[in-house]
Amino acid sequence: xxxxxxxxxxxxxxxxxxxxxxxxxxxxxxxxxxxxxxxxxxxxxxxxxxxxxxxxxxxxxxxxxxxxxxxxxxxxxxxxxxxxxxxxxxxxxxxxxxxxxxxxxxxxxxxxxx
Amino acid sequence: xxxxxxxxxxxxxxxxxxxxxxxxxxxxxxxxxxxxxxxxxxxxxxxxxxxxxxxxxxxxxxxxxxxxxxxxxxxxxxxxxxxxxxxxxxxxxxxxxxxxxxxxxxxxxxxxx
Numbered sequence: 001x002x003x004x005x006x007x008x009x010x011x012x013x014x015x016x017x018x019x020x021x022x023x024x025x026x027x028x029x030x031x032x033x034x035x036x037x038x039x040x041x042x043x044x045x046x047x048x049x050x051x052x053x054x055x056x057x058x059x060x061x062x063x064x065x066x067x068x069x070x071x072x073x074x075x076x077x078x079x080x081x082x083x084x085x086x087x088x089x090x091x092x093x094x095x096x097x098x099x100x101x102x103x104x105x106x107x108x109x110x111x112x113x114x
Numbered sequence: 115x116x117x118x119x120x121x122x123x124x125x126x127x128x129x130x131x132x133x134x135x136x137x138x139x140x141x142x143x144x145x146x147x148x149x150x151x152x153x154x155x156x157x158x159x160x161x162x163x164x165x166x167x168x169x170x171x172x173x174x175x176x177x178x179x180x181x182x183x184x185x186x187x188x189x190x191x192x193x194x195x196x197x198x199x200x201x202x203x204x205x206x207x208x209x210x211x212x213x214x215x216x217x218x219x220x221x222x223x224x225x226x227x
């Protein structure tokens with residue numbers, strides 16, 4: 001079965017630095033991968049989607065890469081701010097699943113210290 | 115737009131009782147998902163509806179769990195009888211067919227004692 005691994009449960013960085021979060025997956029190549037942000041007591045919020053034919057995607061201070069050879073996505077937040085502190089989840093469609101289905105990683109909790 | 119609406123936000127019940135969680139998806143969205151989130155297992159898909167029809171219920175843990183979507187604007191997830199291991203946060207999410215991103219509700223925190 002598929003596995004998604006976000007290799008850090010927690011990441012602590014200083015304000016202004018770039019945060020880099022990793023998502024690794026096994027067993028097949030998904031057509032796309034998504035990143036979500038989750039704040040305590042709230043539901044996940046969609047941030048970015050990257051397709052298998054896209055190497056990189058940017059949105060404001062966010063950048064996502066997708067390496068289908070390594071089966072890995074990297075999520076970068078540049079010039080990080082304390083307000084970026086949250087848990088970040090990666091998600092991808094399950095092999096053979098219906099369109100729209102997603103399986104989620106357990107997330108990486110990012111803490112940005114002032 | 116009000117977003118996905120879930121009720122109740124918190125539910126505390128005793129083992130053996132029936133629990134019903136409710137969800138109103140975003141208007142115009144025709145896919146609806148129920149998830150369960152725990153520290154141990156993360157966010158797990160329970161069931162997925164498309165145009166009010168259950169498409170994939172392979173994540174429903176056992177027969178104690180059931181879900182319905184009688185119309186495009188309402189869905190329920192029922193647990194009967196509830197057990198302490200059902201304690202978790204239950205999320206409902208919706209999406210528009212053809213789009214891939216999902217919009218989550220605020221969740222229902224269920225505690226079964």
